[in-house]
Amino acid sequence: MVMPYLSSRKFEPRLREIRFTVKRLRSSPLSLAGITIIAAFAIIAVLAPVLAPPADPSRPFNIPRDGFSSEPRPPSREHIFGTTEGQYDIYYGVIWGSRTAFVIGIVVVGASLLLGISAGSISGYYGGRIDNIIMRITDIVFAFPGLILAVAFAVALGRSMESVMLAITLVSWPTYARILRGDILQVKQETYVEASKTLGGSDYWIITRHILPNAIYPLFIVATLDIGSIVLLAAALSFLGIGVPLGYADWGQLINLARNWVVGPPHDPLKYWYTWAIPGAFILLFVLGWNLLGDAFRDILDPKIRRR
Numbered sequence: 001m002v003m004p005y006l007s008s009r010k011f012e013p014r015l016r017e018i019r020f021t022v023k024r025l026r027s028s029p030l031s032l033a034g035i036t037i038i039a040a041f042a043i044i045a046v047l048a049p050v051l052a053p054p055a056d057p058s059r060p061f062n063i064p065r066d067g068f069s070s071e072p073r074p075p076s077r078e079h080i081f082g083t084t085e086g087q088y089d090i091y092y093g094v095i096w097g098s099r100t101a102f103v104i105g106i107v108v109v110g111a112s113l114l115l116g117i118s119a120g121s122i123s124g125y126y127g128g129r130i131d132n133i134i135m136r137i138t139d140i141v142f143a144f145p146g147l148i149l150a151v152a153f154a155v156a157l158g159r160s161m162e163s164v165m166l167a168i169t170l171v172s173w174p175t176y177a178r179i180l181r182g183d184i185l186q187v188k189q190e191t192y193v194e195a196s197k198t199l200g201g202s203d204y205w206i207i208t209r210h211i212l213p214n215a216i217y218p219l220f221i222v223a224t225l226d227i228g229s230i231v232l233l234a235a236a237l238s239f240l241g242i243g244v245p246l247g248y249a250d251w252g253q254l255i256n257l258a259r260n261w262v263v264g265p266p267h268d269p270l271k272y273w274y275t276w277a278i279p280g281a282f283i284l285l286f287v288l289g290w291n292l293l294g295d296a297f298r299d300i301l302d303p304k305i306r307r308r
Contacts (some may be wrong), residue, residue: 112172113223
């Protein structure tokens with residue numbers, strides 16, 4: 001009967017933390033702007049089959065093309081945002097690219113969280129040799145620039161959507177493991193954890209019922225706000241030609257198809273502006289939305305400026 005009592009008491013500070021965060025988010029202009037931008041992209045992603053009906057429902061992410069000419073076509077009635085080289089429709093690409101961005105962000109964050117939580121929990125709770133081994137693995141990953149390491153993994157795995165997500169996951173999980181390990185090192189010293197050990201609680205019970213619920217909240221915030229940077233990294237891989245296959249609806253690939261047309265002829269240098277400006281604007285706004293929300297979270301959670 002003591003352990004449920006301890007569990008209910010230890011959740012009270014965390015519930016107050018959640019209520020405080022929600023209240024501050026609703027009153028923060030930065031968070032409202034970020035939430036509005038993200039919500040707009042979510043609506044576009046959900047309504048993609050309506051906004052840009054696929055010619056082949058079994059392969060909706062394949063961008064339709066109107067010919068094979070290398071020169072892009074300007075916006076017209078048939079192609080609202082124009083076409084890229086190879087005559088891929090930009091409008092279709094950016095609309096379905098919104099869904100691609102959310103898929104990459106959610107899947108990569110979810111997989112990275114799973115690996116990071118597992119490694120961070122084991123490392124922080126048990127310590128000793130296990131902690132040293134896991135932390136040295138994270139040190140090896142951190143020793144390389146994230147983009148370079150992601151490029152190496154993507155090249156080794158082959159060009160596909162799954163390879164992009166796996167490559168970014170292998171680069172991202174050590175950050176979450178380190179953050180959670182640091183929080184667990186503090187939480188496991190609390191009185192209710194010591195009491196649970198005294199009462200004979202198993203390691204699994206203590207980690208899942210006592211430690212993680214009180215250490216994982218900041219990790220979820222960081223993971224949520226990493227979606228923007230993860231999508232930007234995926235776009236960079238596609239821009240380098242080692243991301244998704246050619247013709248797949250992805251903002252980075254649209255920029256890749258525009259690289260030869262950034263500057264037009266001398267008499268009209270902005271002739272092909274639509275090939276890079278439109279997909280670039282989608283990337284900019286998507287990442288900006290998450291960054292604005294991230295700034296708001298940092299302001300809210302900064303102990304130096306908080307007022308309860």
